[in-house]
Amino acid sequence: MADATHDDVGYVPPAEIEEQDLYHAKSWITKYVFCQDAKVIAIQYSITAIAIGLVGLVLSWLMRLQLGFPEAFSFIEPDDYYQFITVHGMIMVIYLLTALFLGGFGNYLIPLMVGARDMVFPFVNMISYWVYLLAVVVLCASFFVPGGPTGAGWTLYPPQAILSGTPGSDGGIILMLVSLALFIVGFTMGGLNYVVTVFQARTRGLSLMRLPLTIWGILTATVLALLAFPALFVGAVMMLLDRILGTSFFMPSIVELGEHLSYGGGSPILFQHLFWFFGHPEVYIVALPAFGIVSDLISVHARRNIFGYRMMVWAIVIIGALSFVVWAHHMYVSGMNPYFGFFFATTTLIIAVPTALKVYNWTLTLWRGDIHLTTPMLFAIGFIVTFVNGGITGLFLGNVAIDVPLSDTMFVVAHFHMVMGVAPALVIFGAIYHWYPKITGRLLDETLGKFHFWVTFLGAYLIYFPMHYLGFVGVPRRYFELGDTQIFDQSVGDLNAFISIVTFIVGFAQLVFFFNLYRSYSKGKEAGPNPWRACSLEWQTAETPPGHGNFGKELPLVYRWPYDFNVPGAKEDFIPQNMSQSEAFPKRKAAAKTSRSRAAKK
C-alpha cells in the first residue's frame, strides 16, 4: 500500500543485511527441523515449552492429590512430593514461561514487528533453540536416574540441596544444575540476538518510540535476563563444584549422622543472594513481556491508542532497573540486618509506583474505548484484574513485619501464583488467540475461546483465593501433609479438597483450548491478513502466514506509531504503520489541493 509513494524523490530503501544472504532452506530437514527462520524457531520453542509445561501441570495435579486427599494415594511418598514441587516450580518459571515469552513470542514477533527479514544472527538463533531443547531433555532425564530428580525446592538452597537427606541428591541435583547452566547458555545466545535485532535491524522510520509496547516489554525483559541469568549461572556452577569436587563455596562445616563431612567454611547465604539476584528480576522477565503484550491487545481491541505511550515505555524501563535492587525481600527471614531489610522493603514498595501507573494507563485506555469483548480482550482484562490482585498481596509481603509471619505459608504460594502463574498464563492465552490468525491464517473459534476464558479465569480464582486464607491461618508451604496437627480446623482439610477438585476441572478445561488449536488449524474461519484491523507491521505482511523473509520484495517504510486508531479524518478506523499521510487522509490532501488552486486563482 505504502509502496505507491516510492517513486517520490529522495526515497531511500530501508537497510537490509547485505553481506549475509537470507537463509534459504534447502531440504525438509533444514526447513522444519534445523531451521534458521525465526518464525519456525519460535514455533519450536513454543511447542517445547508448552509440552514441558504440561509435565509441570501434571506434577501440580499430583501435588494437589496429596494435599487434597492425604493418605488416600499411597503411591505418593514424602520424597516424591518434594520432587514434584521442585520440578514443577522450576519447569513453570524457567522452562515454560521464560522460554515461551522470549524464545516463543520474542522470535515470532521481533523480526515481524520491527520490519526485519529475520533475526540478525539466524544461525546462533537456531543453536539457541537446540541448546534449550537439550536443557529440557537433561531436566527430564533426571526422572530416570537412580534417586530421581532433586527435591530441594525450586530455590535449591544449599546445604540441604546437595546433602544426602534430600531426595535426588545423587544424580538429580547434578542434572538439574547442568540443565540450568545449559538453559542459560542457550538463552544468552538467543537474547543477544533479540537485543541486537531490535537495536540494529529496525526498518526505516521505525524509531524506538514507534515500537509496539510488546517489543518494549520483550526487549527490556531480554536485557534483564541477560544481566540476571549470570547470577544463577555462577550459583549453579559453584554448587556443582561443591557437589562434585567437594569444594566449599556454599557449604559450612556439617555433621551428618554423627559424621563430620569434609565441607567447611562456605556461606549458604551467599547462594541465597546469588539466587535472588537472579530470582527477582526473573519475575519481571515474565511480567514485562506480559505487560507489553497486554498493552497491545487492549489498544487493538478497544480501538484506541494506548494512553500515555511514553509513560508506559519509561515505566517498563524503570521497573526493569528497579527489579535489580529488591532481591533481598525474599530473604527477610534469613537473619539479615534490620536496616538491610528496611532498605529492601523501601525499594520493593517503590516499584509499585511505575506498576500502578501502568494499570491506570490500561484502565484509561479502556475508558470510553470501543471495547470489543473478543477472546484476546477478555484474557487481557483478566490479566489486569489478576495482576492487581497479586500485586496488592505483594505490597503486603514486601513489608518485613508482615512477611515474617506469612513467610513459608500458603499465602506466599497464593501470591506468587497470582502474579507470576495465573497472570502471565492469561496473557499467553490472550496472545495466542490474538496472533494465531497470523501464524496459521485462520481464526480460533470464539465460542470455545470464551468458554476457555471463563473456566480458566474463574477457576483460577476458586483455586487461589482460598489459598490466601489457608496461609493466613498458618498452613505451611512445602508440607507433605498436615497430619493430626491440632491447631487446624477440619475446614482446612475441606478447603484443600475443594481446591484440588477445582484444579482438576480447570486443568481438563485446557483440553478445550488444545482442541481449538487443533481444529482451527484446518477448519477455522479464514482470517485474511489483518482480522483485528491492527496497525503494527506484522499484520501488514504480503502473505499470511508470513512467507520466507517476512515481507515482500521491499521492507515496509514506517510513517507512524502502531496506535493510530480512530484518527479523525482518516479513511478507516485504523492507520497501518506503513501507510503514508497522503494515503491515510485522501480527503485532507484533496482539500489542500483545492485550497491551493483557489489561492492560485486569486
Added chain:
Amino acid sequence: MNLLRELTDKPWIATEGIPGAGQEQKMLSAVSSGRAAIKWLFGVGSVLFFLLIVSYGERMTYEDWRPLPESKLLWFNTIALISSSVAMQWAVIGGRRDEIDDVKIGMLSGGITAVVFLAGQLLAWRQLVQMGYFETTNPAIAFFILITGLHALHIVGGLIAWGRTAQKVWWRGCEAGQIRGSVELCAFYWHFLLVLWLVLFGLLFAGNNNLSIILAICGLR
C-alpha cells in the same frame, strides 16, 4: 545523547513525506551487528565476573581465609595475553591497509599466544596441585580454579571464532578486504577478554590479593 533524544520523541506525530528521505543510506552489516553483539556480551560477561569477584570478596572477609600462593607463572601468562591482543590489533591494522601479509602475521601470532596463555593457565593449575596446596576446601584455590576456568572457556570460544576466520584467510584465500570485518570482530573480543583478565588478575591473583586492600579500605576486613 542520541538515544535520549530518541526516547523523548513524540511518537504520536506521523512522518510527513518519506521517512528518512535525503538521509544517507545506513547499511546493516554483519560487522556492525557483530560489534553490537560483542558489546552486549561484554555486559553479560562483566556481570558474571563481577558477581564472582563479589563472592570472592565476601568469602575473604571470613577469618579462616588463606591467601592464594603466589605464582610467577601468572605474570608470564598475562604478558602472553597482552601480546595476543597486540598481535590481533596488528592484524586489524593490516586489514585496514589491505596488507594481507600483516593480517596473516597478526592472526597467526595472536592465535599462538592465546594458546600459550591457555597452556600457561593449565600449568598454573598443575602447579597448585603439585605444590600440595590442592585442598578443595581452601576457598582461594577453589575460586582460582573456577574463575580462571570460566575465563579460559571464553578464550576457547574466541579461538573457535578465530579458527573460522583463519580458515577464510588460509584455506579459502580471501582478500584482506573480505575478511577485514571478521578480523576486527575477533580482535574486539580479544581486547574484551584481556580487560577482563587484567581486572581479575589485578584484583584477585596478582601478589597478595589487592581485593583485600579494597575491602580493608571499606572497613570490611
